[in-house]
Amino acid sequence: MTLRRLKSIALTIGFWLLVGVLVLYAIFPFYYAIVTSLKPSSQLFEVSYWVDSLDFSNYVTVLSQPTFLAAIRNSVIVALSVVLIALLLGLTAAWALGRVRFRGRTTVMMIVLGVSMFPQVAVLSGLFEVIRTLDLYNSPGGLILSYTIFTLPFTVWILTTFMRQLPDELEEAAIVDGASPWVTLTKVFMPLLWPAMATTGLLAFIAAWNEFLFALTFTLTDSQRTVPVAIALISGGSQYELPWGPIMAASVIVTVPLVVLVVIFQRRIVSGLTAGAVKG
Amino acid sequence: MATRQPTLAQTSAAQNPGGAVDATQPARPRRERGTRVRRRRVRAAWLFLTPMLIGLALVAGWPLARTFWFSVTDASLSSLEGANFIGLENYLVHDNGWYGILADPLWWQSVWNTLYFALVSVSLEAVLGVIVALVLNAHFRGRTLVRAAMLIPWAIPTVVSAKIWAWMLNDQFGIINHLLMTLGLIDAPRSWTADASLSMWAVIMVDVWKATPFVALLVLAALQMLPSDCYEAAKVDGIHPVRVFFRVTLPLITPALLVAVIFRALDALRVFDVIYVLTSNAASTMTMSIYARQQLVEFQDVGYGSAASTLLFMIIALVTVVYLYLGRRQLGGGS
Amino acid sequence: MAGLTLERVNKRFGSTQVIDDVSMQIDNGEFIVFVGPSGCGKSTLLRLIAGLESITHGDLMIDDQRVNNLTPPERGIGMVFQSYALYPHMSVYDNIAFGLKLAKQEKQTVDERVRHTAKLLQLDGLLERLPKALSGGQRQRVAIGRAMAREPKILLFDEPLSNLDAALRVQTRNEIARLHERLGSTMIYVTHDQVEAMTLADRIVVLNAGHVEQIGTPRELYERPASRFVAGFIGSPKMNFIQVTAEADAEQGCRVEIPAVGQRALPLAFSAGSGSANEATLGVRPEHLIPTPSERGEGLEIVNVEYLGSEAYLYLERNDGELLVCRTQAPSPFQRGQRVTLDFDPLHGHLFDHDGRAVPPLERHAAPAAAQGATS
Numbered sequence A: 001m002t003l004r005r006l007k008s009i010a011l012t013i014g015f016w017l018l019v020g021v022l023v024l025y026a027i028f029p030f031y032y033a034i035v036t037s038l039k040p041s042s043q044l045f046e047v048s049y050w051v052d053s054l055d056f057s058n059y060v061t062v063l064s065q066p067t068f069l070a071a072i073r074n075s076v077i078v079a080l081s082v083v084l085i086a087l088l089l090g091l092t093a094a095w096a097l098g099r100v101r102f103r104g105r106t107t108v109m110m111i112v113l114g115v116s117m118f119p120q121v122a123v124l125s126g127l128f129e130v131i132r133t134l135d136l137y138n139s140p141g142g143l144i145l146s147y148t149i150f151t152l153p154f155t156v157w158i159l160t161t162f163m164r165q166l167p168d169e170l171e172e173a174a175i176v177d178g179a180s181p182w183v184t185l186t187k188v189f190m191p192l193l194w195p196a197m198a199t200t201g202l203l204a205f206i207a208a209w210n211e212f213l214f215a216l217t218f219t220l221t222d223s224q225r226t227v228p229v230a231i232a233l234i235s236g237g238s239q240y241e242l243p244w245g246p247i248m249a250a251s252v253i254v255t256v257p258l259v260v261l262v263v264i265f266q267r268r269i270v271s272g273l274t275a276g277a278v279k280g
Numbered sequence B: 001m002a003t004r005q006p007t008l009a010q011t012s013a014a015q016n017p018g019g020a021v022d023a024t025q026p027a028r029p030r031r032e033r034g035t036r037v038r039r040r041r042v043r044a045a046w047l048f049l050t051p052m053l054i055g056l057a058l059v060a061g062w063p064l065a066r067t068f069w070f071s072v073t074d075a076s077l078s079s080l081e082g083a084n085f086i087g088l089e090n091y092l093v094h095d096n097g098w099y100g101i102l103a104d105p106l107w108w109q110s111v112w113n114t115l116y117f118a119l120v121s122v123s124l125e126a127v128l129g130v131i132v133a134l135v136l137n138a139h140f141r142g143r144t145l146v147r148a149a150m151l152i153p154w155a156i157p158t159v160v161s162a163k164i165w166a167w168m169l170n171d172q173f174g175i176i177n178h179l180l181m182t183l184g185l186i187d188a189p190r191s192w193t194a195d196a197s198l199s200m201w202a203v204i205m206v207d208v209w210k211a212t213p214f215v216a217l218l219v220l221a222a223l224q225m226l227p228s229d230c231y232e233a234a235k236v237d238g239i240h241p242v243r244v245f246f247r248v249t250l251p252l253i254t255p256a257l258l259v260a261v262i263f264r265a266l267d268a269l270r271v272f273d274v275i276y277v278l279t280s281n282a283a284s285t286m287t288m289s290i291y292a293r294q295q296l297v298e299f300q301d302v303g304y305g306s307a308a309s310t311l312l313f314m315i316i317a318l319v320t321v322v323y324l325y326l327g328r329r330q331l332g333g334g335s
Numbered sequence C: 001m002a003g004l005t006l007e008r009v010n011k012r013f014g015s016t017q018v019i020d021d022v023s024m025q026i027d028n029g030e031f032i033v034f035v036g037p038s039g040c041g042k043s044t045l046l047r048l049i050a051g052l053e054s055i056t057h058g059d060l061m062i063d064d065q066r067v068n069n070l071t072p073p074e075r076g077i078g079m080v081f082q083s084y085a086l087y088p089h090m091s092v093y094d095n096i097a098f099g100l101k102l103a104k105q106e107k108q109t110v111d112e113r114v115r116h117t118a119k120l121l122q123l124d125g126l127l128e129r130l131p132k133a134l135s136g137g138q139r140q141r142v143a144i145g146r147a148m149a150r151e152p153k154i155l156l157f158d159e160p161l162s163n164l165d166a167a168l169r170v171q172t173r174n175e176i177a178r179l180h181e182r183l184g185s186t187m188i189y190v191t192h193d194q195v196e197a198m199t200l201a202d203r204i205v206v207l208n209a210g211h212v213e214q215i216g217t218p219r220e221l222y223e224r225p226a227s228r229f230v231a232g233f234i235g236s237p238k239m240n241f242i243q244v245t246a247e248a249d250a251e252q253g254c255r256v257e258i259p260a261v262g263q264r265a266l267p268l269a270f271s272a273g274s275g276s277a278n279e280a281t282l283g284v285r286p287e288h289l290i291p292t293p294s295e296r297g298e299g300l301e302i303v304n305v306e307y308l309g310s311e312a313y314l315y316l317e318r319n320d321g322e323l324l325v326c327r328t329q330a331p332s333p334f335q336r337g338q339r340v341t342l343d344f345d346p347l348h349g350h351l352f353d354h355d356g357r358a359v360p361p362l363e364r365h366a367a368p369a370a371a372q373g374a375t376s
């Protein structure tokens, strides 16, 4: 065996080792959460690396709590509404920003970009006031409203990027056919932008589903909480007696749908993330 | 009419070389502001932008202005309306010693913590992100699966990942302590999230774990757009791969990496949830966002908290402006 | 169906003048072709007529009505785009029907029109297909059908054949010509392919850098180009250009001194201007150069012979390295390396002055073609 051969074998082994380490690093915590959630509470405090029991009592505990079910319901309502609003407003704005040249366009783009960089705490007190004025405190409505601050900018940004990629001649053909901007947008562009809208919608859904600070601040009672807040606030008798089993079960429950979505739509998500970032 | 006679167009062009206005000719109609199609489109554009602009004004513009206002008042959560103007007292006031945020050591610690957190975690994410991207860019069986696996940390809600790591880092029953002790790297369990000297590192570790995929994906997208011919040229010239990476690859992916880094940096500067869930309001990991929220919500001191929020906003705005300025200079004008 | 008038139309993008004082009159039912080199503003001019770009100043009239401010449907135009721009998610039927539906036509009328149009373009069997399931030629026909369906007064085509392969291009060209005959509507067609221009056009508009070089029938353009630019642009192989010194001659029109040929008299009304105005360019088309084998090694060398079946091109090298092209019948009696002397019929000589403008013929020699073509 030549030295070269040895070297290439060593390189191959090294590469696969690296891949293995990275994959392990990426998925181990989630895997460990599943392992923990499937343990009966009696075995919880013995560290084990494998699923050695299939005990669903933690899941039963979590799912029999009405507040957790309410949290899931709230999260679904909030996330879906946010996606819908962001897509609707984002699509019309993206048409304007992506396909029309007018004075002030750059300014609007800069505003949108600027808002996406707002720290959430910076608007916390003002937003609290707005929400209370609109009588939306401690209700999903307040969260839906407040979440547009971070979903709308990137929705607009990504959809604008995709909107720009549609051929000019298509829109001109529509103009020659007598289509108004609204008709062009809804009848010609929207059907072509389904993939982009799916991507953006997915990103908005994930962002809304995962949001914590506003949800923590703008809700008060257990029945109005969203999933992240509910999980963060699960508590036992004291700081040192957190019910880790149910917490892990709840974590797995709210994460599995996301992981499935991400794995299925990974290509879409990557294209959305890069589309949003290239112009940034 | 004979052909050789110049056409109408030629005559007029000949009489009016270069399109200069000739006083003997009738004045041209005034310049028009585009066709009706164009004007209609511009009007539609503003109409279509209106809902978004109203939305942004309602949830971003107005609240931000209110925050600025509250920061110069003595507002409290229970009496937002009855706030009195108190000038810059929330920021700094001299009254038998200095008071106000700028005189609060905890604020300065949270500024330092935030910067430290941002710098360390974003640097680690950039390095790790490039490594992951290089691996994902190689051709091997199961690449799609590995890429999907890399996306998992990104998809998990921050609160959930913080909880999972909190459990793994648990001082008594955590798997990390167990593992490290089995390997003989430590001899007694560490209290990762409670020990002031360790908790910042714990937080950074979780953030790096969660955010590296984002950086990796952006870099990967850039890598996949690289022209393959310069690699082939380098290969033909027999240049060492490491050299190729630093001389060819890295400069070409730098723009994408910079974008990823600025996105991450802005996120890191306003970090809240990871830290809140892992270490709550502990001083050793307190960031500006945590500090401001504590004042606003827990101490109900909206004036003081708003002043902290305003300072945070200013810092982030400064970073953004510097970035935009540098980016514009580097790329020679934006979109 | 409608006539169209452009009066000193200008278009500026920012500070660049793309269309410069263009005027022309297009008659009802005419087939007009815009040709010119890439970037000369053909598409822009077409889009100005369509209403897709705004006219910076000048007037555009359709049927004596000023239409500068009307939308494309209000102007009554239909347009066929270079990339076809079919709506990818709509069937052929819906593509053709889209404009009709937007015009608030009765459902039944829409259906009738779509079917009628489809029949005319032999698209009957394809109505339910999506564009991606069509061949290039079929897509092209759908694009034409969509433009026709609303029965526009004027049909505009922007390089509609450039995405088709050579054979299909000839076929579709013929179809468009037949369509024009059948519909009788005014058509304006942009191309940079002079064969398309020559075969389709009633009149050709030659554009160069945003201004009109010449408007005329194909024959006028070929036989009496108004400028050196047009002379070089129309015709393949290109017209030969030779630098000469010219001199007005009261008797014969003018006298030119041609290097390596000698002095010739041309029946052209040349008048010497100031300065170096004696310098002119002689233009002779390849088929009008008459080569004669030279006996004593004088004349020019044939550096290449191209055999094309029906004819042959001789390439002759001049002393300054430039090539002259000469078209002869095939098989050619000449061979590479042979030396020939050249001559031409003075009636077929074109002379261009210092500014590139054609020197007009003497009155009594006015070419027969000129009598027929009526411009403006």
Ligand SMILES: Nc1ncnc2c1ncn2[C@@H]1O[C@H](COP(=O)(O)OP(=O)(O)OP(=O)(O)O)[C@@H](O)[C@H]1O
Binding pocket: C013, C018, C036, C037, C038, C039, C040, C041, C042, C043, C044, C045, C192
């Ligand atoms: N929207 C625009 N903004 C600025 N310049 C433009 C615009 N559209 C066209 N131009 C410029 O106007 C000139 C004419 O363009 P046009 O598309 O009309 O050329 P063309 O004759 O159709 O060329 P081709 O044969 O390549 O299609 C070009 O120099 C082009 O760069």
Ligand SMILES: [Mg+2]
Binding pocket: C042, C043, C044
């Ligand atoms: Mg063109």
